[in-house]
Amino acid sequence: MDILQQISEQIDLGDDEKVYELTATAIEQKIPVKRILEEGLLDGMNIVGKKFKEHDIFLPEVLMAAKAMNAGMELIKPLLLSGNIPMKAKVVLGTVRGDLHDIGKNLVGVMLKGAGFEVIDLGNDVSPEKFIETAKREGAQFIGMSTLLTTTMPVMKEVIELLRIENLEGKIKTLVGGAAVSKSYAEEIGATAYCYDGSNAVEYLNSVI
């Protein structure tokens, strides 16, 4: 088994120490960093994602795999940057202003990173202005917003309206989710997509990039 397959396999097993060691070895062996990313780390996460979708494994196992992938990413990230190798797309992510719940948003972030997206996580209680300023500054293609509360749902609409005012509607797409949000609400406020969980967000983004 070649080293990239081993990385993939160890991600599937959720062994972060092994993934770190193997990624370091792959770098030493001068394997192109893009191959380490795609054929090792992302391949492992793809296998994990597929197993999760088919209910063969549970969310904690996906999260263990994500930690393992992250161990490898820490090593190759500087090389990706210096080699100008882009990630799939950039997503600005946050829990909207007034809401402090962030577990769901964190899980979405973990899943997106695991699928090869660059995630700029703004945390919780994020103002509409901050979402948009960050997306503009970072050249992000997507803004992902989450909320658990019905009272803070209108903040999502504010973000979408601000994008419209700044003529960024369509250029920066919006994804909404969270316990309070529904597909019909997403349609009502003009969000680009409603994602009910992290796996669904990955699926949606992969289908549109």
Place this chain on the structure above:
Amino acid sequence: MKKITLHFSIKEITPDREVVFESQGINEGRNVPEKISDLYDYSLSVFQKDIEPKAIRQEITIPEFSEIFQGNGDNDENTPVQHIFSLADSLELFAFTLGQNISDTISGLFSSKDFALAYMLDSIASASTDKAASIAEQYSKESAKTLLYSPGYCGWHINGQKQLFKKLKPERIGISLSDQFLMIPLKSISGVLITGKKEIHTFDNDFTFCAQCKTFSCIARQEHLLY
């Protein structure tokens, strides 16, 4: 009326393993992989080390609660609580918290990329606050049933927290309210414990807000009333 500060033992608010797994989509009957089982055991030890459970309750009259419930007048026009509390034998305001440490630990674990441990710990903490509410509901007499109803649910506007806090003062056990009426620490629960005949707690879930509901927890609560 007198406020009573309650003490819950860590053991009694430790949730059942099956309840935690179910919240993670691992339903009864499915084999729990060893590494998830080990993760749960470790998370539980962190949970039991980090929590500082505290609770407070205070008896309140129906007219007093009516004023609290009205709040800023933002409740839905028709809510189950308005029909239930007026038929109650007794009412008590209630608040419970696991303390700030556990939330800080969960956030720290996410930052240090320990996603699975953070998620497991969060699931245990959420199940624990639910268990604390269930324990509070067990104080009723045999012929009656107590259930907790909280602002932010079933048409009771979340800004009802403001009036509830004004009366109960959960700040005394370390809970404060954000501008958006969220309780800090997040792993806290508050509301009114309504005690009365079982029948007063039953209602059809056809209120306006039921269409948006994703939990349907009222169904489980009402089924539980039968036992």
